Amino acid sequence: xxxxxxxxxxxxxxxxxxxxxAGNLLFDAPSEIDSFLKGEDLSVDHLFLTHQxxxxxxxxxxxxxxxxxxxxxxxELIRDKEAREWGLDVSVPPFEVDExxxxxxxxxxxxxxxxxxxxxGHSPDSLAFYLPAEGVVFGGDALFAGGVGRSDLPGGDxxxxxxxxxxxxxxxxxxxxxxxxxxxxxxxxxxxxxxxxIRG
Numbered sequence: 253x254x255x256x257x258x259x260x261x262x263x264x265x266x267x268x269x270x271x272x273x274a275g276n277l278l279f280d281a282p283s284e285i286d287s288f289l290k291g292e293d294l295s296v297d298h299l300f301l302t303h304q305x306x307x308x309x310x311x312x313x314x315x316x317x318x319x320x321x322x323x324x325x326x327x328e329l330i331r332d333k334e335a336r337e338w339g340l341d342v343s344v345p346p347f348e349v350d351e352x353x354x355x356x357x358x359x360x361x362x363x364x365x366x367x368x369x370x371x372x373g374h375s376p377d378s379l380a381f382y383l384p385a386e387g388v389v390f391g392g393d394a395l396f397a398g399g400v401g402r403s404d405l406p407g408g409d410x411x412x413x414x415x416x417x418x419x420x421x422x423x424x425x426x427x428x429x430x431x432x433x434x435x436x437x438x439x440x441x442x443x444x445x446x447x448x449x450i451r452g
Contacts (some may be wrong), residue, residue: 256268256270261282261284267281270385272362275297280298281315285311287369303374303379304323305393306342307342308392319348322352353402369421373415373416374396378394389440427441
């Protein structure tokens with residue numbers, strides 16, 4: 253599996269295009285990723301959203317792909333109004349979610365298995381997408397390299413976030429590569445050993 257990382261938008265959010273035998277899978281849709289992909293002549297077959305905060309879904313409406321999310325478009329989760337109050341030029345158009353993932357623990361795209369890990373604490377709709385055969389997890393804003401997602405936004409909770417990381421992410425194999433919503437990739441083993449916020 254070949255993974256292309258794009259970082260864009262006002263708060264430097266990562267989006268990941270994974271080229272697989274089951275098609276091109278995009279994890280999150282930060283601002284300008286659609287233009288980037290078109291410039292590289294890359295198509296998207298499936299778009300998976302880790303959560304609906306504005307910086308992860310700014311291009312969701314223009315990505316021409318089947319869209320998967322924990323729940324349907326929810327303006328209260330987007331937080332673009334708050335972002336404008338912070339001085340950011342952000343406005344997220346509504347988008348259609350083709351497949352709701354709430355209450356599910358896995359799905360298959362062709363022969364590719366994707367395990368759905370519900371990891372609230374940063375946002376109440378946070379999902380991590382674990383591809384066991386590939387040894388990777390796209391974790392959104394739960395776990396970062398040397399950090400964790402913020403829990404002070406509406407719907408966030410620090411204790412819940414730490415529990416999500418401990419019970420859902422730190423139970424994955426140590427060699428699992430973590431592709432987070434911000435910053436560089438890391439591994440589960442490295443974070444369990446050295447993350448200053450929560451150790452394994």
